[in-house]
Amino acid sequence: MKPTSLVAAAAAGLLFLTGCGTSDGGSSGVDDSTITVGFLGNLTGDASGPYGKPFQNGMELAIADIEKSGVLDDAGLDLKVLTEDTGSELSTAVTKYNGFRNKDVDIVVSDSISTIAAGLAPLATSDKVPFLTGSGSPIENSEGYGFHLADLDTPMTTLGEQMAEQGLRKVIAVVDGDNPSFKTMANSFEKGMKGAGGAGLIDTVTVTAADTDFSSLMTKIQSSGADGVFISLLPEGSGNVVRQMEQYGGLDDVEPIGTIAWSGQMYEVAEDAAVGIRFALPWAPGLPSSAEFEEAYVAKYDAEPNAYSAIGYETAWLIAQAAVMAADDGAVSAEALKDALPDASTSEVLAERGVIDDFSLDAAGDPSYPGTVATFDDGGQIVAATD
């Protein structure tokens, strides 16, 4: 046999042995006691700053806490995370997902970006592998394998109610038209305002994520007589809007309001102009129940946690608890994990160890939690809004 033929035959043999087909979702990649998590993180690209890195950091922090707590050891289980970078691109995410197929992962996790979640969920359903995403938009869940973990509706509705109760009547919204989740948040905010007797949104201005000149928006805000502007953009774009509001002048009486997607990055951009602006968060910053998480996060990553850090943290605990519950019921399989996830979300372990108060996940794959209203203090620290 010629050397080239030999190499080709060896390669074909290896391909056969490693398996090119899809997983049947039945077993763990290492052994039954090891839960293999495939994490498709947006670790570079546009979504890295607001979603990918904070989510990964939150997960890492939780995994260290899970190991310390011994909950998996007590159940004879082990957690292994395989991480791949999507580059914030759906095509790369699909390629990396296909790589996970060959590694027989038990569960796939993705931080956020609605388009990536929408693209991966049908693949996971077809492979019968539970898929958890930090995305706010509902995903494919026809067979119960798709779960999204960001509840955009409840916290934004709560914020809308609170702003209306405090007297805001005419609010103009600026919405990122490139991402449907930002429109969802504006709708929920308006629902909350109307529910509390407010007029809702008097106008919605759609911008693109690439926009940097907001002078025409400032003129619109001024001429509309609005007393509030709901900024449903990524943290960096939101910071630009707030900073340009200050530069533009004459908008001191217009109160900016933010979304659950905001983070410390917003303060970095807007600086002191961000102090006192209210926005929603999944967890309650500064309260004893979350103080440990916040302190550990800042100590390890030298950055403030954001909503996706909290969701990442919650996700790892959710998977660990679902694995323990599945093991208690007999075996840890992909199907057992997806069946256990809703019950795990409301378990005592999650209530005690998780960072998001009253977190729950239903069998349809939708999350729910009330969230809290937060703001930036003078030093840029995220704290619970007190009024």
Add this chain to the structure above:
Amino acid sequence: MSALTQQLANGVALGSVFALYALGFSLVLANLRVFNLAHAAVFTWGAIVAWRLVDGFGIPLVLAIPATAVVSGLLNVACYLLLVSHLERRKNKELAGFISTLGGFIVLTEAALLYLDRRAVRLPSDSFPSATWDLGLFRINSIQVLILLVTVVVFLAYRWLLRSTSLGRSIRTAAFDEEVARLMGINARGVSAVVFFISGATAGLGAVLVAMAFTVIDGKLGSAYLITAIAVMVIGGFGSMSGVFVGGILVGVVSTTTTAYISSSYRDVVIFGVLLVFLVARPTGLFRGSDVEERV
């Protein structure tokens, strides 16, 4: 004050930035017949230099602005020496120059992205005073005033330089015919380097103003304005200084009013719709730039 007059004022300020960008670009194109794509990357680096000077070294913005103009001018001269000067004797020097400067654009843009670690940075908010004045028909803030002032001063300086100085005469002679210029004892290469310096310095000035007004500096800052600048030159008329100025203002007003009354998603569609109309109905642009006297 009405919303429309205010939007028009916003458009004039934005258009002034477009005009500044296009002035430098057009200066090289009209006089040396080089489509210098590296101009976009020089613009980006101008903003980065200003950010480093102000945020990194604590230099006041009032000193950082001229320093940025000088550094950007020198960077553009380096682009000329490395990318263009050795191609001048080639028969197809325009195409070769285009390809060569495209390479320079890619290298400099990637270098900017790597330098910034693909993040956006910004000038500190306290690096310039913020004030607003109500002029009756519209309000104007301190940054918009600075943009308008710098653009008008640069425009007048270009006119004076090209029409009333011996350097301007040398530039116009070299633009008319390089061989004639050499026979007249003009150092055509030196004149070209000066043209590139002025063009780069103008890009640097525009970049600082953009960084101040729109509060974002990233590795693709210059690329974002490149296509718009080409539209400005076509609408204004290639080679016409007045055309670039008026074309910039027109595109700025179209951009702002589209964003205000339709959506920013349609802004480029409308701008390039206007460009197509000009290409069909008035291909020479608003101002005919064929006269060497008018070249920028």
